[in-house]
Amino acid sequence: MGTLLDIKNIETYYGLIYAIRGASLTVEEGTVTAILGNNGAGKSTILKTVMGLIEDQPDKGAIEYMGRRIDGMDTEDIVQLGISYVPEGREVFEELSVRENLLMGAYTRKDKLGVEGDLERMYEYFPVLRERETQWAGTLSGGEQQMLAIARGLMTRPRLLLLDEPSLGLSPILVKEIFKIIRTINDEGVTILLVEQNARMALNVSQAGLILENGRFVMKGKSEDLKEDKDVKEFYMGVRSEASLKGYQRWKRKKAWR
Amino acid sequence: MIDFLQIIVSGIAVGSSYALMGLAMVIIYKTTEVPNFVQGEMALISVFLAFMIINSYGAPVYVAFPCALAFAAVLGGFLEFAVLRRAKEPNILSLIVITMGLEMVLMGIVSWKFGADAKTMPFPISPYDSVALGEIFISGLELLTMLTALVLMIAIFLFYRFSKLGVAMKATQQNKVAARLMGIRTNRINLLTWGMSSVVGCVAGLLISPVVMDPYMMWDPMLKGFTAAVVGGMTSLPGSVVGAYIVGVIEHLFGAYVSIEFKSVVAFAIIVLVLCIKPSGLFTRHYVKKV
Numbered sequence A: 001m002g003t004l005l006d007i008k009n010i011e012t013y014y015g016l017i018y019a020i021r022g023a024s025l026t027v028e029e030g031t032v033t034a035i036l037g038n039n040g041a042g043k044s045t046i047l048k049t050v051m052g053l054i055e056d057q058p059d060k061g062a063i064e065y066m067g068r069r070i071d072g073m074d075t076e077d078i079v080q081l082g083i084s085y086v087p088e089g090r091e092v093f094e095e096l097s098v099r100e101n102l103l104m105g106a107y108t109r110k111d112k113l114g115v116e117g118d119l120e121r122m123y124e125y126f127p128v129l130r131e132r133e134t135q136w137a138g139t140l141s142g143g144e145q146q147m148l149a150i151a152r153g154l155m156t157r158p159r160l161l162l163l164d165e166p167s168l169g170l171s172p173i174l175v176k177e178i179f180k181i182i183r184t185i186n187d188e189g190v191t192i193l194l195v196e197q198n199a200r201m202a203l204n205v206s207q208a209g210l211i212l213e214n215g216r217f218v219m220k221g222k223s224e225d226l227k228e229d230k231d232v233k234e235f236y237m238g239v240r241s242e243a244s245l246k247g248y249q250r251w252k253r254k255k256a257w258r
Numbered sequence B: 001m002i003d004f005l006q007i008i009v010s011g012i013a014v015g016s017s018y019a020l021m022g023l024a025m026v027i028i029y030k031t032t033e034v035p036n037f038v039q040g041e042m043a044l045i046s047v048f049l050a051f052m053i054i055n056s057y058g059a060p061v062y063v064a065f066p067c068a069l070a071f072a073a074v075l076g077g078f079l080e081f082a083v084l085r086r087a088k089e090p091n092i093l094s095l096i097v098i099t100m101g102l103e104m105v106l107m108g109i110v111s112w113k114f115g116a117d118a119k120t121m122p123f124p125i126s127p128y129d130s131v132a133l134g135e136i137f138i139s140g141l142e143l144l145t146m147l148t149a150l151v152l153m154i155a156i157f158l159f160y161r162f163s164k165l166g167v168a169m170k171a172t173q174q175n176k177v178a179a180r181l182m183g184i185r186t187n188r189i190n191l192l193t194w195g196m197s198s199v200v201g202c203v204a205g206l207l208i209s210p211v212v213m214d215p216y217m218m219w220d221p222m223l224k225g226f227t228a229a230v231v232g233g234m235t236s237l238p239g240s241v242v243g244a245y246i247v248g249v250i251e252h253l254f255g256a257y258v259s260i261e262f263k264s265v266v267a268f269a270i271i272v273l274v275l276c277i278k279p280s281g282l283f284t285r286h287y288v289k290k291v
């Protein structure tokens, strides 16, 4: 299948804040790749950098999509190439109806029939959206807004979908549902780069995983291996091993990664 | 009773041109959040262009007016592209200063080119011939203004409600980053918005020009339109229209029953009153963001 996205040693600044400190990552076509990391690690920043949302960034490094440099391109052009980003916190158009939100996802598409078909498909993925079709998006619940944001992102017909913490703030049942949908979307051929704090779910759905700390990847591997890793278990899945009950040891072990 | 009805109808007629100015300002504010105080002068310069085309080149009105409208569209887009877009993350005060500054520049250009004296626009419909609607009299021009405003309002409403571009304009205003992520070129949206708004303002200007035509002709209608927009909450199209009718009617009632000298000032009393009672405007149903 080959490599779809190739991020080569990028560095990103917000003004003087050095947020991404040399990060490399490849996403293989057809897979789900997960980036794990705590709050403030820089997960969203990596996705925003890929989308060209941070002006004049990345400062260093290169980003290739299907073998072609995309760093420095306008967000609107990157979207046209087939990358779709579902931002953290949903960011739906609050005073547009659910249907209008979805149609905005298809803004650049000319294939009317295809759009109609995709709209129908989204309503099948997320039946609640059909019920809310004419309602303002801002009146939906958090979970419904998340579904809408994902569906809207899919309406662009992406080849690569970037998902930023889709499970954030959702009830356990909804989290399960969202991950089921992620599975389905991937089965239908969409490559996914998933950012999550919910490590357990993310590693279950993905084939490859990376762990980000302070703007650097500290671990990369197959998801099945990461799931069994002691440190990952302890720091990201909340499984404690007896020896590390003391904070000091945690700190020491964490240190060893850098 | 007939007197009273007559006053109401005249109020609505004059309110119609305020409504067009109000709509023009709301269109820009809705998408780009700029309080556009150069709105009147964008129309002014376009109206004088029509005048020049007619006078200097002997072109008929039906050629000159479309030229003016096309020029207005280009001018609006140009100002957005050349000036407003250059202001990086401006606050409301700097936007007011920028648009006021442009206002003075454009008015200066018109005064310098055409002089400050009043002109007469050769308009096909006279503002002085009256049409009788039952026992109420209304000038042909007033009737035309009312109808034009009505048609334009409906067209704009349908545009925002049903066209893809119109919905994209609303989306851009609600969440610019998300709009870009949909592939919507928000810079282009802003440019088109300014062009469209400028055309609406120019229509108002052309309809006002047979009555008064000098470099200051748009100042009063623009402020009244702005009042109407504020009354309507700055982002509501129907709100600004209703606001404009209210301003027009109250102005006429005040002129007839209280004081003709202070008729024009009533609008500002209305602004103050609205800002005291319901600062978000009388007609907003703005969805309040959950934080």
Ligand SMILES: Nc1ncnc2c1ncn2[C@@H]1O[C@H](COP(=O)(O)OP(=O)(O)O)[C@@H](O)[C@H]1O
Pocket (backbone or CB within 6 Å): A014, A017, A019, A037, A038, A039, A040, A041, A042, A043, A044, A045, A046
């Ligand atoms: N707009 C911004 N301006 C300045 N600093 C920012 C901005 N966004 C994020 N940061 C900083 O960059 C770092 C990474 O943030 P982010 O990518 O949002 O982390 P994550 O998504 O992993 O929680 C944090 O230290 C954060 O404070």
Ligand SMILES: [Mg+2]
Pocket (backbone or CB within 6 Å): A043, A044, A045, A088, A164, A165
């Ligand atoms: Mg984040």
